Amino acid sequence: MTILDKIIATKRQEIKHYTTIQESKDVFPEKPRLTDHLRNKNGVISEIKRASPSKGDIHTTVDIVAQAKKYEEAGAAAISVLTDETYFKGSIDDLRLVAQAVSVPVLCKDFMISEIQIDRAKQAGATIILLIVAALEKEELEQLYRYAKAQSLEILVEVHDEKEMALAVELGAELIGVNNRNLKTFEVSLERTAELAKNFPFNSGRILISESGLHTKEDAQFVYGCGASGILVGEALMRSENPGAWIREAIKGAVVR
Ligand SMILES: O=P(O)(O)OC[C@@H](O)[C@@H](O)c1c[nH]c2ccccc12
Numbered sequence: 700m701t702i703l704d705k706i707i708a709t710k711r712q713e714i715k716h717y718t719t720i721q722e723s724k725d726v727f728p729e730k731p732r733l734t735d736h737l738r739n740k741n742g743v744i745s746e747i748k749r750a751s752p753s754k755g756d757i758h759t760t761v762d763i764v765a766q767a768k769k770y771e772e773a774g775a776a777a778i779s780v781l782t783d784e785t786y787f788k789g790s791i792d793d794l795r796l797v798a799q800a801v802s803v804p805v806l807c808k809d810f811m812i813s814e815i816q817i818d819r820a821k822q823a824g825a826t827i828i829l830l831i832v833a834a835l836e837k838e839e840l841e842q843l844y845r846y847a848k849a850q851s852l853e854i855l856v857e858v859h860d861e862k863e864m865a866l867a868v869e870l871g872a873e874l875i876g877v878n879n880r881n882l883k884t885f886e887v888s889l890e891r892t893a894e895l896a897k898n899f900p901f902n903s904g905r906i907l908i909s910e911s912g913l914h915t916k917e918d919a920q921f922v923y924g925c926g927a928s929g930i931l932v933g934e935a936l937m938r939s940e941n942p943g944a945w946i947r948e949a950i951k952g953a954v955v956r
Contacts, residue, residue: 706752710812713784714815727799727824730801736777737776737874737908737928741923741929742930743776744932745779745936746779746781746937747780748808749937751934752885753885757934763780763793766942770803770942776804777827778806780793780807780808781793782820794820795823806825806826817852821852827853828853828855830843830844830854844870853873854874861895868903873904875906877910879891879911896927910931919949
């Protein structure tokens with residue numbers, strides 16, 4: 700059993716206890732679309748990540764609202780919030796707090812297998828959800844994609860190889876994320892982005908995002924150089940004493956198209 704199988708098995712149990720959505724009185728600042736941002740300029744999707752199965756605790760005591768504001772002030776294109784509790788020590792309340800505090804797009808980072816999770820994400824203020832191709836059957840992927848689209852959410856479709864990328868393209872995904880980390884083995888290589896960028900359909904308006912394992916300005920430059928319009932960064936920012944400076948440096952190093 701891979702770690703991904705294990706996470707999905709836990710998720711299937713957890714969602715049984717999710718209740719139907721009540722009318723919410725939460726107020727969220729208006730947020731632009733990530734797709735529009737990344738069509739015009741390269742960007743950094745900055746992540747709130749307390750812990751992970753591959754790295755253990757990263758920064759569990761973080762003040763997530765203060766952290767999110769640092770990301771926003773530095774010019775982050777979007778903020779990603781891990782909401783999985785069991786493996787990443789996140790929560791849907793983390794997402795809600797961040798979405799209330801910032802005016803940049805907010806990504807609900809979780810292992811989506813059911814529509815109720817999409818409802819919850821939207822209710823907690825997310826404007827983007829993640830769908831991981833490796834975690835879903837084709838029919839489930841299509842159904843969840845359609846469901847999220849109908850809610851006006853943006854959808855980041857995550858892939859790890861050519862076959863998954865072909866599926867994402869067939870689905871009509873505009874935001875396609877190449878995860879440099881294999882969720883089955885935890886192996887990380889930025890070469891994943893370089894490899895998949897070779898046949899990426901840039902000319903059909905798709906946006907390539909390079910996810911995971913980016914630690915330095917040079918790493919950022921490397922994947923931007925491969926054609927990525929966005930990078931998704933968690934650990935490096937959570938461990939940094941100055942995440943704002945990290946983001947600014949990465950943006951500066953971005954290849955101007
Ligand atoms: O902390 P990193 O290596 O910078 O990675 C961030 C992000 O890409 C990673 O958290 C991630 C990418 N896809 C996921 C799917 C589920 C959970 C987490 C992820």
